[in-house]
Amino acid sequence: MYKEVLRTVEGITEFPVLAILIFFVFFLILLVYVVKLDKGSVRHYAHIPLEGDEDPRFVSPQSDSKP
Amino acid sequence: MTKNPTETIAKSPGAGVQLEHFSYDNSIVRMFAIATTIWGIAGMLVGLIAAFQLVLPDLGLWDGIGELSFGRIRPLHTNAAIFAFVGNGIFMGVYYSLQRLLKTRMYSDVLSSIHFWGWQLIILSALLTLPLGITTGKEYAELEWPIDIAITLVWVVFGLNMLMTILKRRERHIYVAIWFFLATWVTVAVLHIVNSLEMPVSLFKSYSIYAGVQDALVQWWYGHNAVAFFLTTPYLGLMYYFVPKAANRPVYSYRLSIIHFWALIFIYIWAGPHHLLYTALPDWAQSLGTVFSVMLIAPSWGGMLNGLLTLRGAWDKVRNDPVLKFLVVAVTAYGMATFEGPMLSIKSVNAISHYTDWTIGHVHIGTLGWNGFLTFGILYWLIPRIYNTRLFSTKLANAHFWIGTLGIVMYAVPLYWAGWTQSLMWKEFDGDGFLVYNNFLDTVLQIIPMYWMRAIGGTLYLIGVFMMVYNLIVTTSKGQFVAEEAASAAPLPKNYVSKKGEYWHRWIERRPVQMLVASLVLILIGTFFELAPSFLIKNNVPTIASVQPYTPLELQGRDIYIRAGCYTCHSQMVRPFRSETERYGEYSKAGEFVYEHPFQWGSKRTGPDLHRVGKKYSDSWHYQHMLDPRGISPGSIMPAYPWLYENVLDNSLLPNKIRAMQSLGVPYPEGYDEKAATELQQQAATVVQNLQREGTLDDNQAQYIQDKEIIALIAYLQRLGTDIKAKAEAQ
Numbered sequence: 001m002y003k004e005v006l007r008t009v010e011g012i013t014e015f016p017v018l019a020i021l022i023f024f025v026f027f028l029i030l031l032v033y034v035v036k037l038d039k040g041s042v043r044h045y046a047h048i049p050l051e052g053d054e055d056p057r058f059v060s061p062q063s064d065s066k067p
Numbered sequence: 068m069t070k071n072p073t074e075t076i077a078k079s080p081g082a083g084v085q086l087e088h089f090s091y092d093n094s095i096v097r098m099f100a101i102a103t104t105i106w107g108i109a110g111m112l113v114g115l116i117a118a119f120q121l122v123l124p125d126l127g128l129w130d131g132i133g134e135l136s137f138g139r140i141r142p143l144h145t146n147a148a149i150f151a152f153v154g155n156g157i158f159m160g161v162y163y164s165l166q167r168l169l170k171t172r173m174y175s176d177v178l179s180s181i182h183f184w185g186w187q188l189i190i191l192s193a194l195l196t197l198p199l200g201i202t203t204g205k206e207y208a209e210l211e212w213p214i215d216i217a218i219t220l221v222w223v224v225f226g227l228n229m230l231m232t233i234l235k236r237r238e239r240h241i242y243v244a245i246w247f248f249l250a251t252w253v254t255v256a257v258l259h260i261v262n263s264l265e266m267p268v269s270l271f272k273s274y275s276i277y278a279g280v281q282d283a284l285v286q287w288w289y290g291h292n293a294v295a296f297f298l299t300t301p302y303l304g305l306m307y308y309f310v311p312k313a314a315n316r317p318v319y320s321y322r323l324s325i326i327h328f329w330a331l332i333f334i335y336i337w338a339g340p341h342h343l344l345y346t347a348l349p350d351w352a353q354s355l356g357t358v359f360s361v362m363l364i365a366p367s368w369g370g371m372l373n374g375l376l377t378l379r380g381a382w383d384k385v386r387n388d389p390v391l392k393f394l395v396v397a398v399t400a401y402g403m404a405t406f407e408g409p410m411l412s413i414k415s416v417n418a419i420s421h422y423t424d425w426t427i428g429h430v431h432i433g434t435l436g437w438n439g440f441l442t443f444g445i446l447y448w449l450i451p452r453i454y455n456t457r458l459f460s461t462k463l464a465n466a467h468f469w470i471g472t473l474g475i476v477m478y479a480v481p482l483y484w485a486g487w488t489q490s491l492m493w494k495e496f497d498g499d500g501f502l503v504y505n506n507f508l509d510t511v512l513q514i515i516p517m518y519w520m521r522a523i524g525g526t527l528y529l530i531g532v533f534m535m536v537y538n539l540i541v542t543t544s545k546g547q548f549v550a551e552e553a554a555s556a557a558p559l560p561k562n563y564v565s566k567k568g569e570y571w572h573r574w575i576e577r578r579p580v581q582m583l584v585a586s587l588v589l590i591l592i593g594t595f596f597e598l599a600p601s602f603l604i605k606n607n608v609p610t611i612a613s614v615q616p617y618t619p620l621e622l623q624g625r626d627i628y629i630r631a632g633c634y635t636c637h638s639q640m641v642r643p644f645r646s647e648t649e650r651y652g653e654y655s656k657a658g659e660f661v662y663e664h665p666f667q668w669g670s671k672r673t674g675p676d677l678h679r680v681g682k683k684y685s686d687s688w689h690y691q692h693m694l695d696p697r698g699i700s701p702g703s704i705m706p707a708y709p710w711l712y713e714n715v716l717d718n719s720l721l722p723n724k725i726r727a728m729q730s731l732g733v734p735y736p737e738g739y740d741e742k743a744a745t746e747l748q749q750q751a752a753t754v755v756q757n758l759q760r761e762g763t764l765d766d767n768q769a770q771y772i773q774d775k776e777i778i779a780l781i782a783y784l785q786r787l788g789t790d791i792k793a794k795a796e797a798q
Contacts (some may be wrong), residue, residue: 019592019593023333027326027329030325030326033325034323034325034326042321043317045243046311048238049167049307049308050312051170
């Protein structure tokens, strides 16, 4: 039954083109978003894995990137 | 929610911020670390056995033991490497990083435990069933239906534990590594369920509900995305956590990681058909696979560069730190494999590479380099930390790095060479238009030295792993295991107020369920448009009137073929090249496979294609060849199958099999399940008569062999690809 339903959808063969267009639009919006992200937030997100590295034995002495 | 006894709330004196004190569960991390190491060694050992079987088929260690024959060992190797070694590696990394990225303990220790033991039981059941020949016959999805159900349940436990942990987090933003974990979880669930839809015949036997071209498309949608979402995305998540940790640098570009994530998961899912170029798959699907595979290079390399550039300003540390060495080579191997993948998806390149050892070299750059080295790097980084000590020997770890790297090079380069060499030999014509290497075996003998080098490369790699195990065991003996690692963090404010002008992505970044749904929608788009047309549009698979279902004896023979894992070395897909039609016969048509549950097109030709082998040789040739391949073809590396001449063909499931096939749409007449056994006996008698007439069997031998498995296998092999020949003869 579901095959019948899908087969009768008009222009279903064009759907892959539509899918890629949707993705490109999504991609462009994403691009604009990441470019406009504010620096402070990005810096915070990027440093999340580095939080809690208190043990001095494991922290490299040359490190200069911790906030 | 499980209340953790170690989790208490206390006020930080004088700070004005209420800190919660809790502990991270390192026990589960250690359990998965041990599991990935043990299964890694087991999987690599099995791989080595397979590698040596190809160069020493006569060694005697595996002669006459069906459980150890190449066709069963090879699926055991791939399953162990992917699901046991890499699988446990993923869980080790996820359970370590997730707790710390979210500043909370895992949601439930019980779920963690069920996940761990459930997964190990699944691996154990694979270890038992695959050598016994209990297999679905679909690559990387060989495990039978009860195990498939167990995988689904354990996967749900893992997902639930992860999601609930995210929900009780103390860090508002969900770090990018976790997005990769979530996408992995949801996509693997979809892939596993859709590809594993089977019609059970008994507890240990089932047939894929898809047939032929459709089964191939579903299988390679699964196979390709198992690489994508089991071997790649979770490890990318681990890369985004452990590379910054090891380098003590934040990720190079968090912005790039956002693009990397969404682009990768969207594009990856479409690329599966590149495994089926020049096959009977409809052309539009092949082109779709190629286009998306080439596009895939952008997000893949974006991610690789993001990983490598994280080390900017820290490259001097790579010289001394073995952890960074492993991570750098892992990410570089990822870059190499993801450059090579799109190249291999270009049809003209694929025409050369497909079915050859090039593919084997390619995937081992990925597994040995990317997955293996990233796992080792994480183990070297993580074990000293959870044991509150330093690594026992940096020198030994460096030695492991070098011997491992040499092992990868020694493994992959000879196989690239072998792939090129063999493919060019397959395609070489002389001045008169005849194949120069008409005998397939000539092209195999040419690459045996490369197989030797591969086996040595693999041995070196495994020696490195043993060095690591020693190093880590001594490390643990010098430290003290910290099962509960104390931590503290401020709770999230209950009422979060969005900042003004906040973008939608910020919204989704702190909502795991919505993130999960968004990932699901994105991968379902590709899935739908890739799979649906082949199921919906009839003229994708033109029917051929002369193509008939298998006879009962042939069906039984086919099940023996599947049980023996013949598809690991033989394809059943003649591509439309002159070099192939000259060698094998008419190229394969989509309509020829409509009753093939599951399809057996294969992906590698260690031996020749078999799609047109039917009626090419006499029954006696097959009889002798399966018993003593080297007696018929001197130098052949095919194993002998003596047990087929001793095992009585088990027909007890035959009526079930016929009924299962009927329910899948194979047009056996009504009530045929009851007649099948009689017809089977009649056909078996005919095969035996042929063998007698050809002088292979005397009367006593004929009497003995009539009910043995070999007769069914011969019947199946003689049927292969002959339906369209029958049509030609009739015309």
